[in-house]
Amino acid sequence: MSSGRVLQKLYEQKAIVILAIIFVASAIWVPYFFTWQNIQNLMIQVSIYGIMGFGMTFAILAREFDLSIGAILAFSGVFLAQLAPKTGMAVAIVIVLVVGILIGMASGVLVGVFKLNSFIVTLCAMFFYNGLALAVSGGSPIMVDDAFLNWLGNGTTASVPNLVWTLLILFVITEYILRRTKFGRNVYAVGGDEQVAALTGISVRFYKVAVMTISALSATIASIYLTGMENSASPVEGSSAALFVISSVVVGGTSLAGGEGSAIRTVIGLFIFGIIDNALSLLNVPSFDQSLITGIMLVLVIGWDYYGRRRRLSHA
Amino acid sequence: MNILEMRGISKSFPGVQALTNVDLTIRKGEVHGLVGANGAGKSTLMKILSGVIQADSGEIHFKGQRIRLHSPLDAQRAGISIIHQELSLVPTLSVGENIFLGRLHGKSYSLRWKDVYKQSRELLKRVGSHVDPRTLVRDLSVAQMQLVEVAKALSFNADLIIMDEPSAVLSGADLAHLFNTIKSLTQQGITIIYISHRLDEIFQICNRLTIMRDGRVVDSKDVKDVDRDFIIRGIVGRDLKDEYPPRKPKTVGEEILSVQSLTIRGKVHDVSFHVRRGEILGLAGLVGSGRTEIARCIFGADRYDGGEIRFKGRPAQFTNPRKAITSGVALVPEDRKSQGLITKFPVRLNLTMAALRKISRNGFLRPRVEREAADSLVKTLSIKTPSVEQIALNLSGGNQQKVVVGKCLFSDAEVIVLDEPTRGVDVGAKREIYDVIHELAGQGKSVILISSDWDELIALSDRLVVLHEGRVKGELNGSEATPDRILELALAHERGE
């Protein structure tokens, strides 16, 4: 038992150990890694995925899943870009956010109310919104020139990029919701044991719809920042977003089995993948190779998660 | 004063009348024992009382008022809590959070964890538990979880707590601890309904008891007015003679399978027994005594930690069910619908699935051979089905079970392990399954029979091995076995604990 405890503790802390190793290794061996400029770049890179990472954390905690965030990111971006000239940016942002919520609710209802598998539903949603993004944009990137959006994506406040501020604020909010609100705790309960949660009077349906909505909304928010950052919106943006975000959340220690994880773990996971990505870029590894490495990491991480679960089950 | 009166409760499930006009009266502050064989209706009655299912008819009066329970939450709010055998705790959450799940302290946007843990600690103290409320439930022992469940019940200000066979998962010191907790709870004015198979416990902690059999209440009495014999007679009932096929003299062959010092960590300790050709060996014991685990090991479905299983004089290397089946060992699993049958497939496919090689040549199926084999199995086992193409789901429980037995027969098994073959099967169909079991033994096959129904075990078995908490407590010959003897062995408290 006690040696099992120690292993368990180590298993729980594995993410932070990995992060430390990767960080130190990159700082030593990767040129220019440990410079202020690069760390700032790293933070910015991580932030876009991080915004979605928090949304995905809700979904995975509730034992659901969202493959469609990349497509929602692309669609929301081009939708915003098309809408803004007609309605003005402020109204466009509000509309896009509302549409993001509706998109999430649509998947959520299929998953939570009709009990369809969230893997398949969001896989289909992924293609649907990718198609919609192509249709809305006509297939090519759309330039967006807006001072406010540009400020969001590229500006700084107190010499820290706004994007990083946003990540920080969303992190605090997510962590607060997950730790200190009834909503957050019920998400854990639903993911930990759906039947027990239902017996306690928690509406499992509501929470399943809610987490899918939060996930979609987070992708929409990310798209607003991304559009501002790049001054354009592309319909093929975010093709690897789901892969990156899911891998990050899981490698951070949030289990696909549900009910276990936190925002801080997601941040750790994001930085693990972010640093790998960043270091590979600095080492001039082509992006195809990077996605190869991401794929291998995904298989390893998911395999590990399932393998660990199977062992825990057989010992229970 | 009566805290609870259940009057005229009836409940039927498709094909089974689970409860018939049951009356149950519980007095305030007592520990009320509820005893009966598996399937006697105890669990159904308690599920109705805790709002999990609803009765077809009857009334529940609690604390002088008629109450209607539509959900477990209704029952909890009314002050009735149940502690299930399968614990209803979320393993990934802390003890404190589990106690107050859905009712955490503070405003919903600003929970006060300090209060949650403080109150949890107080509740845990009331049940005599020293667990830190911040610990994850996953890291607790079963005994600790039980106490957390009790604490959770108290958090609802429960006046009545139902404990469903806590001793099935607890033993020795843990159980003694639970009894102390129960005593202190009753001093606090809380009423307990205690379900158990262990009569010693009933005498130890209960004030009154109710005996159930076949969905009816047999009797309710003060514990001091009854003795063991009375309870056993009530549980087992009499005049069941023609329920079983007559015992025939028969010849038993040489030893075919033996289990030597089998050990599964935490579940089975140093268990040895053997079975001969043509013999029916009964494995008696309570739920959780290790019966099913042993069966699954023999069959290669699970791994074991120590000991050896020998088949036909050689060590059996059954690392998976496939090897067991091809060697001639078959299992009729405990859960017929999820493990024995593919309910949405026709009877024919179910009958042949364990021996596809017999209905094929060079890897190709032979439909005519399959069809004839299925037809003949349906005939030999007199499975009632319009045709072998009928979906298994549409068969009655007894006939479904015969299909599973037929599957084993068709795989040419020489040793057949039957785990609770008559659970959920009505009386008439039971007799047919008994006849099939006798038939198997008559053909020289060895049967290892696991059952919670001791009458059934006694009537069928040539020899009985009694298990208790993963250990062999004794062996009885079929002719010398009586329910009392089994109970005595199966319910034996370990000395020195």
Added chain:
Amino acid sequence: MSTLELNKEAPQRRYRNLLSDLGPLLGLCVLTVVASIISPSFLTKQNITNVLNQVAVLGLGALGMTLVVISGYFDLSVAGMLSLANVGVVILQTRFGTLLAIVIMLLIGVLVGLVNGTILRVVRGDFGASIMITFGVGTILSSVALMSTNGFSIHAQEDALFSWFGYGRVLGISAPVVLLFVGAVVLHIVLRHTVFGRAIYLTGANFEAARLSGIPVYTIRMITFMISGFMVAVGALIESSQTVSASPVVGVGYELNVLAAVAIGGTSLMGGEGNIIRTIIGVLLMGVLDNIIILMGLTTSVQMMAEGVVIVAAIFLDRLKSARQLLGRP
């Protein structure tokens, strides 16, 4: 359950089965009629041949996927596999010659299936795991495809053997159609008339019961993955032969096309049910649908959206159909 209920159930069940069997066929007929109304050129021999040639690649993948799905798993690596085999054969061709290149690529297809199956066996993966793991493996494969051509399309060397896959003829019928037909017939026989086929159904319908009946469930699933990889590799040959080139992104969206064909044909994505005929109908449906979209001058974006909706609708109907069955997933 009483006999009364039983009798009431039976005709209903038969009716429902009929509906789910004939539904897709009916859909196919309706779509064909619609197509010929929209465009008079639809029912020309030329166009029909086009449709059939175009669905061959999709169809081969869908055939393999049907086996995987019936066994209770999913194979999302088919997209990466198609891209990889597509560029792989062209690259290998220059070094080893066409014949050897083809053989190697087919073996790699089988090997990828072996890898998928082995990982899932080791981690004792369930349905969800199969999605995630094959998703990851697919990503790896498509990255390798991209890496090996630096992201560009490459030209193939045409020789008789290579061209045969795209343009050859057997008894006057084009090779892609023949390959699809042969694949369908073989897998139909495998599913319906062999022990292996029976084991696939049993595994997918109730994993635990099949395991306890001595069926080597993980091996069965592994072999279905290997068949799937093989079929996709054959599809990739047709693709590169037809276009006389190889693109490393040809597989993008392929997995969804394939799933759509399987689901729309009426094979349950829950496992344990389905057959090759349904899948072929599904494939033809997808082909006609795509053809209509092209004939009407609509874009691929509409196609993508339509496919997403089609699959959700198919699993939704499947869920309604099996709603009353209380069968758990393995």
